Amino acid sequence: MKTTPIFLAAFVLSAFSVSGVALVAVTHHLMDGRIAENQRHAMLQKLESIVPQGAFDNDPLEDLIQVSARELLGSQTTRVHRVRKGEEPVAVILDPVVPDGYAGPIQLLVSVLQDGTIGGVRVLFHHETPGLGDKIEERKSDWILSFDGKSLVNPTPTGWAVKRDGGEFDQFTGATITPRAIVEAVKNTLIYVQQQGNSLFEPINTGAVVPQEAG
Structure with missing residues (x-):
């Protein structure tokens, strides 16, 4: 009978651990996406600053x-x-x-x-x-x-x-x-x-x- 609380505590700790790992993974994925988008935006601004304004309509980052x-x-x-x-x-x-x-x-x-x-x-x-x-x-x-x-x-x-x-x-x-x-x-x-x-x-x-x- 005394082992039940131990198993329950272990289960709760495992659940918290899995949730924590999942949360970190999701956060990392979201941050990576945001960082990549910020880098893309910064690079596009640099490109746009050295060509005549309004002179193009393509995406130079892709072309x-x-x-x-x-x-x-x-x-x-x-x-x-x-x-x-x-x-x-x-x-x-x-x-x-x-x-x-x-x-x-x-x-x-x-x-x-x-x-x-x-x-x-x-x-x-x-x-x-x-x-x-x-x-x-x-x-x-x-x-x-x-x-x-x-x-x-x-x-x-x-x-x-x-x-x-x-x-x-x-x-x-x-x-x-x-x-x-x-x-x-x-x-x-x-x-x-x-x-x-x-x-x-x-x-x-x-x-x-x-x-x-x-x-």
């Missing part, structure tokens, strides 16, 4: 391919978001890597409009020195906005450098390596897009990496 052009784009694979209005191409947005930042690799978003001009550049992540190299962030300075409207003919090839190297782009006081590397990476992205032309807008078929190593 996506991957290309391979390490020499120009800095990593083994690079994502290319295609921006369209109806069936007409508006821009491509790439996420090249700057491999030679002062404190390590820097990942960018670079929007190249259909006419070959830059719609905008943003920094996705970096490890540059606070107060010096981190001025590449839009919230720290407007330096990154100096690429807006630029192209391979504006400035001329020699102008695609920081002023210390005879180019048109500012460097930071006490920090030249970071802006120098980003200017080079943005120029290389423009070169890549020019080389590929309309092929970057071809319909998605397999979703596989497109082998487009530029020479």
